[in-house]
Amino acid sequence: MKLFIIGFGNIGTNLMKIISEKNIELKNKFGTSFEVMAVADSKGVYVGFKGYEDLLNAKLRGKMEEFRDKNHDIMNHIEDLDYDILVEVTSSTPNGEPGISYVRKALGRKKHVVTANKSILVKDFDVIDFSKKMGVIFKFEATVCGSIPVFSAIDNYYSKAKIIEVSGAFNATSSYVIRMMEEGMSFNDAIGKAIREGVAERNYEDDLLGVDSARKALILHNYIFGKRMNVEDIENTARIQDVRPGMRLLSVVRDSNIIIKYVEKSEKSKIFDFNGAGMSFSITTDLFNTQTIIVEQDGPWESAAAVYSDLVDILKVNSNE
Ligand SMILES: NC(=O)c1ccc[n+]([C@@H]2O[C@H](COP(=O)([O-])OP(=O)(O)OC[C@H]3O[C@@H](n4cnc5c(N)ncnc54)[C@H](OP(=O)(O)O)[C@@H]3O)[C@@H](O)[C@H]2O)c1
Incomplete structure (x- = not known):
């Protein structure tokens, strides 16, 4: 073709x-x-x-x-x-x-x-x-x-179930930068490394302030629940002060709302069980209980x-x- x-x-x-x-x-x-x-x-x-x-x-x-x-x-x-x-x-x-x-x-x-x-x-x-x-x-x-085969799984396997919630670490840059800070780097050095390695874009604010995650969450919401929400409807409380050791950027998508926020990694240990520039996608349905896919490294x-x-x-x- x-x-x-x-x-x-x-x-x-x-x-x-x-x-x-x-x-x-x-x-x-x-x-x-x-x-x-x-x-x-x-x-x-x-x-x-x-x-x-x-x-x-x-x-x-x-x-x-x-x-x-x-x-x-x-x-x-x-x-x-x-x-x-x-x-x-x-x-x-x-x-x-x-x-x-x-x-x-x-x-x-x-x-x-x-x-x-x-x-x-x-x-x-x-x-x-x-x-x-x-x-x-x-x-x-x-x-x-x-x-992560999100749409392929939703269209095929999960289409037999009612999807109640999806959540996860939808943004690799924020996880990577915080991981580097946990290894002792300063914020600026961690960002610099992420940009040099192609993990972060030069305009990294969208990643760290939850804007990139919000866009992904919006697409998922509209696709899964068949209802249109706009970026303005999303509850995004991610702040640059939250980019610090022990924290991770969580996205939660439900029929009624979308939440983007930094949480303690220990609060959602399964979702954040990866090192470096990884991502995760967790799905809860009425049939299959909660299932989570994690990738250790996600890039171009x-x-x-x-x-x-x-x-x-x-x-x-x-x-x-
Ligand atoms: N990188 C990732 O890991 C990743 C993951 C998932 C999704 N995405 C998405 O995939 C897309 C591509 O990402 P990327 O990392 O490959 O970006 P990139 O490295 O910045 O490349 C973008 C390409 O688009 C070209 N381009 C920009 N404006 C254009 C226009 N008006 N008409 C035609 N071509 C134009 C650029 O041309 P020049 O070469 O001339 O500048 C460049 O070749 C983006 O939308 C990104 O959000 C990226």
């Missing part, structure tokens, strides 16, 4: 690596595989490269323009190119744009779409209904809790793997047709 990947940063480059590593295995399993036919970033659209190595080497050498199409307009390419799946992995933005426009344009052409960009769903949750109306697949596993590779998993789900459906 032909892919058009928009966004060639941490997720986009790791996704290309994963595809190139897994394509033979895919072909053997399903008789078909992926071909990345075009890639875009903020500077334009790249075509005519021979696989992942070609483009990544050009990126490392600062020579991406070798493959840059004369037509810089990404929307034109979304409209014209003959791809099967659009992969939208551009930066999250306050208003969800241009991601929303990219995704809606592709869905409008009846193309399948996979995204890791949570700002799209925070600002335009109706895009899910739009994809259904167009009769195509829209997947977004990596938008919440990186590589793991999230790119979640995007890849979405792509394979689409490939499987299409190879059975």
Whole structure:
């Protein structure tokens, strides 16, 4: 299946690596595989490269323009190119744009779409209904809790039960920074290390002040309970003073409310039973009691793997047709 990947940063480059590593295995399993036919970033659209190595080497050498199409307009390419799946992995933005426009344009052409960009769903949750109306697949596993298969589990296993509550450590940066402080680092040194290692973004306030967790919790709430809440409805009491040893950032999502707050790690020892840049997702239903998934380390590779998993789900459906 032909892919058009928009966004060639941490997720986009790791996704290309994963595809190139897994394509033979895919072909053997399903008789078909992926071909990345075009890639875009903020500077334009790249075509005519021979696989992942070609483009990544050009990126490392600062020579991406070798493959840059004369037509810089990404929307034109979304409209014209003959791809099967659009992969939208551009930066999250306050208003969800241009991601929303990219995704809606592709869905409008009846193309399948996979995204890791949570700002799209925070600002335009109706895009899910739009994809259904167009009769195509829209997947977004990596938008919440990186590589933990949250939506896949909700759609499949937990769909037989009534979900009462989901909770967890939805933000890896806050856990990592506090963990470093517990090992004796100052706040500033811990933040610096997290940024250098790619765990935290330069604009780390969103992570530490619960804004990133709130966005994820909102998507989960609206998806699970089928009701629309807005970011303003969330009870977020996370403060920078709470970023200190012994504390962790907890998110709780129920039908009636969403709570984001720092708590003593010992209060929720199961949810926070990981070291470093980990994450957890805990779900309580009327059938299965409370179940918790924990990952020790979650970063761009793991999230790119979640995007890849979405792509394979689409490939499987299409190879059975
Ligand atoms: N990193 C993670 O672990 C992780 C986990 C889950 C979800 N996500 C989400 O996944 C998305 C990508 O994350 P990332 O870490 O790969 O970000 P990143 O490293 O900052 O890369 C973002 C990419 O998007 C491109 N871009 C920005 N604005 C654009 C525009 N208007 N049109 C086309 N391309 C544009 C950038 O272009 P340039 O290269 O030209 O700057 C860059 O290639 C984000 O929405 C993020 O929130 C990330």
